[in-house]
Amino acid sequence: MTPDTIDIRYVAALARIALSDDEIERFSKELGELLGHVRALQELDTASVPATAQVVESRNVLREDVERPCLDREVVLDGAPQRQGAFFRVPRIIAE
């Protein structure tokens, strides 16, 4: 596979997005073109360059292990598509 191609079906499966045939065709074309544009980065000599994940000072952030108020459980559960009692309700995950 050349660097400019993208297997849309495979990537969509990884990303958990169902795509229509039209979308597969459209995104393959559009994202193939975009990958053509980003290929320009291969021109840069980055052999001895460190990667930047974050530009400003980064440090580990710790806090005291003390109780603090948190979001109200009822309010949070009310934002869910389906709830049951104190839980998020989800489709069956383990087969019978």
Place this chain on the structure above:
Amino acid sequence: MNAAEIARDVSAGRVSAAEITAATLAQVQAVDGDVGAYLTVLGQIARSSAARVDERIAAGERLALAGVPIALKDNMCLEGSRTTCGSKILEHWIAPYTATAVARLLEAGAIPIGKANCDEFAMGSSCENSALGVTRNPYDLTRVPGGSSGGSAAAVAAGEAAIGLGSDTGGSIREPAAFCNLVGFKPTYGRVSRYGLIAFASSLDQIGPLARTVEDAALAYDIMAGYDPMDATSLDRPVERTADSLRADLSGLRVGIVREFDTKALGERSDALYREAYRDLERLGAELVEVSLPTADYGLATYYLIAPAECSSNLARFDGVRYGLRVEGADVRAMYDNTRAAGFGPEVKRRILIGTHALSSGYYDAYYVRAQKARTLIARDFERAFAQCDLIACPAASCPAFEFAAKSDPYSMYLMDYYTIPMSLAGLPALSVPCGWATPEGANLPLPIGLQLCAPLFGERLLLGAAAAYERATNHALAHPAQIGPVRA
């Protein structure tokens, strides 16, 4: 009225917050049918906030933003209000808490008028990617307001708020500000807490104000900036106030003009305006120096790997379980696939797919890591440039506001952020300030153009100070050549 004037008048008791709020809601009622700035108007919340502000003023409290009506981009949480990100997947979601930046403005006396439209999950440059509404440019209703903070920009331009809160990942505050004749300011990454800002690309996202004047932008920034324990990337270092730094001239400053940003490519009128703007900076006492950003041209390619990679990870949380939309399927896997298929629009899907690809096994080093290294080179370009100058001046956008559907090819839309993305990748503070009017082909009326100024990390005071001097000397925002203003009742 500007925010600073409103706050002064409300604080002095010349007008009440309730009166300002009623007048602003009346303006929304009158013009928002045309402009479409808001997805949700917070009439009740606004009125009760105003009543509380008036009580606090009566009790002798001093509030920096007393009675100032604000528009909140709809990717920012306000407890008890619908917060959609312009997406079907969150169309009916009610925020259970308030973003830190929003909470600080409200504590300072600001009044939340509404939740403003934006490109879905802040991905876009025209507001056309919103799944929930159309926002029009108040200076020409046949054109876009810019994006992604287009609703906040349109609201301020149309008098439906005095300050708009936006978020900027690659230009999403600066470009709509340029399109709507406003000042749009993106602070240094980490200066304003992202807590309660629904994440798009976490290493780039930054909240900032859109306002009619530099003074108003500075006023809002001073309230919002500063460490927040709820955002691990917010910076725990002292914030310099900016509202008292507004300068009268630019003497002693060196302003860098970027050799690689040839404004001739932007057309005769824009080229002339930018040249005039640079001359005006010089006239104000600045020394112009040529600087080079050799890697800036790779900014777009770098950004369109890093931002989608981060978005593909951040948006994984929208899976039909904890918030928003769920579309059922035969099993849990089908439920995820169907929910995300129905909930996300085309641009969000594109970015999730490209980001997933860039992070996937076998491609990670070739795309994501290489982009992170290019990001280092871009940041180093700026470091070298700032050894020679104090500020950089360049265009804020590659053209004035364009017509709806004019950029149907995704890459042509991405090009809108050519001049703003390098600063975002380097985390630098940057703003757009009005620098004149141009009438592009096909337009009946002149449209605003924005000058971008950029400072080194933590250079907010210098940046806003210099922008105020330029604004005061040129006053382009108030000089609409056809003597017409934005939509008025």
